[in-house]
Amino acid sequence: MLFEDNNFDVNMSLFMPDVNFNRDNNVLEPMEGFLRGNMFKDEYKPYKNLTYFKLNTTSEKEKMLLKIMALSFAINDLNLYLDLHSENKEMFNLFKKYVEEKDVLCKEYERIYGPLEITGDKGTKYDWLDSPWPWDNKGGSMYV
Numbered sequence: 001m002l003f004e005d006n007n008f009d010v011n012m013s014l015f016m017p018d019v020n021f022n023r024d025n026n027v028l029e030p031m032e033g034f035l036r037g038n039m040f041k042d043e044y045k046p047y048k049n050l051t052y053f054k055l056n057t058t059s060e061k062e063k064m065l066l067k068i069m070a071l072s073f074a075i076n077d078l079n080l081y082l083d084l085h086s087e088n089k090e091m092f093n094l095f096k097k098y099v100e101e102k103d104v105l106c107k108e109y110e111r112i113y114g115p116l117e118i119t120g121d122k123g124t125k126y127d128w129l130d131s132p133w134p135w136d137n138k139g140g141s142m143y144v
Helices: 032-037 060-084 089-113
Strands: none
Touching: 032 060, 060 089
């Protein structure tokens, strides 16, 4: 397994605790797929002996943003799969669950930290230009 060499712990219960993932199928969980760059087990072929980098968050804000990014990636990758396999109900249900989870996380993030996108600014004044923006790095991780 790719994670055995670097003691990497992927806690997927943070992402979809109510989903019973069947690890026999070919689909990875959101964070693992995000780190690999592909949501499907048999599609990831590492270059030489390289593995992917562990992302560390330094705050609850970064943790939420990383979850949103991983779910967004999963949604996009499953969307590509469904473009070619639209009859796959299991994948479509997984896609819908990820969309729902991401929507909940985005609303919670925006409630606490402000808009993620220009369309998220629905307050009583135009807050989009107020700093910091979600991608502003304030001395934490260079990846989130």
